[in-house]
Amino acid sequence: MSVTDCLGESWNELRGRLLAERRVTEWAQLEPDLHGMTDPQQIRDVVADRAQFAQTDQLFAALLRLAATDGGDDRNAALLLAHLMAPAASLLARSLQDLSPDIDWVVASALWTEIRSYRWRVREHGHALGLKLDTRTAVIHELADTRGRDGRRLELPVGPDNLARLRTVDRLEAPTPRSSQPERQAAAVEALLRWARHHSVLSAPEVQLLLDFELAEPEERAHVTRLYGVTDRHLRRQCFRLKDRLRAAVAEASITALDAARPAHIDRAAPPMSARGRVFTSGGDHHPIAR
Structure with a gap:
């Protein structure tokens, strides 16, 4: 089991469906930052290229606006974002695997929640990192309230x-x-x-x-x-x-x-x-x- 397995649809399945439905082309008409994009793989390739940090940030901003419930409320955009975040989410799950035997499910669920409730009206930059940190905080709060933001254990004295x-x-x-x-x-x-x-x-x-x-x-x-x-x-x-x-x-x-x-x-x-x-x-x- 992995975080990607918990998303319910593999990358190849998602890509094939979005191509058939021409979803990325439709999104590009709504979001200028997606101009010229027609294939989910194009977006994935940009995200994977660390030299294109600025464009990656713009792509994340556009997709988050589409995916948020108070934005475009588009679940397909949310699922695409979840797959783009899968490498970081997998690392997060491994770092917190002592918290739960179902850590992959917990991380995937927290990631989905953070994507759908993302504060795109407030945040302007650093969307991928912000999403990762928000997900980590949500997981720690859910599974380990006795840990701080950095994951270190805390003691709460109760007489x-x-x-x-x-x-x-x-x-x-x-x-x-x-x-x-x-x-x-x-x-x-x-x-x-x-x-x-x-x-x-x-x-x-x-x-x-x-x-x-x-x-x-x-x-x-x-x-x-x-x-x-x-x-x-x-x-x-x-x-x-x-x-x-x-x-x-x-x-x-x-x-x-x-x-x-x-x-x-x-x-x-x-x-x-x-x-x-x-x-x-x-x-x-x-x-x-x-x-």
């Missing part, structure tokens, strides 16, 4: 007196009857997420993911997975890691979820959140808490 406080977060995660004060529960979740965002426990995209997926009704989750362009299993695993990190941070800070609602912990100027009134997004306007 025994704080372990009982984790139960507060567990209660928020457990399903409760609709009749058991839903408004109070939503307020507690809101306060906890505001606290996590304010103290950089969770990033804006991570808070957004919890809002979109973890708080969604069962019938809504299929819609969320389509928006994020990944599997339900991947989102569940990612949310599990985020909640685990949140529990550890709550314990270390010696607060309860309701403590987070106090003015000392949150920005009172932030707008209110309704767990039922959120809008599912994937790269567009985010919920106020996630900003």
Whole structure:
């Protein structure tokens, strides 16, 4: 098994299909940086030539605009990018192989997510490197929250007196009857997420993911997975890691979820959140808490 095998379509299969459908020619009409390109192999040859770094960066920028969900939303462009990134992704998988027996699948899934959610409106240069680093960070966050950005292991001290406080977060995660004060529960979740965002426990995209997926009704989750362009299993695993990190941070800070609602912990100027009134997004306007 390799990262390339996890993409679902080999390079030769993808190239043959894109040639038959004249996709690259169509993309060239939409993106000037792809002018003159008709064959995916032409793009691959440029990327493989280290002397053509500037053109490679332009090609990546064009394809990322096409592939992002808030851009062209083109899955074929995303798959082409995944294949172009396969050598770097394979090296990444080998360097982190101690984290999971399924590391190839995890890296491929993270790479796909980063391609589909790429911040092409913000980044102007260094797209291939940025994509590689974002993928590495996503994998480490999912599989090894006890590691830093450089992959080195970190220790998170949690005193025994704080372990009982984790139960507060567990209660928020457990399903409760609709009749058991839903408004109070939503307020507690809101306060906890505001606290996590304010103290950089969770990033804006991570808070957004919890809002979109973890708080969604069962019938809504299929819609969320389509928006994020990944599997339900991947989102569940990612949310599990985020909640685990949140529990550890709550314990270390010696607060309860309701403590987070106090003015000392949150920005009172932030707008209110309704767990039922959120809008599912994937790269567009985010919920106020996630900003």
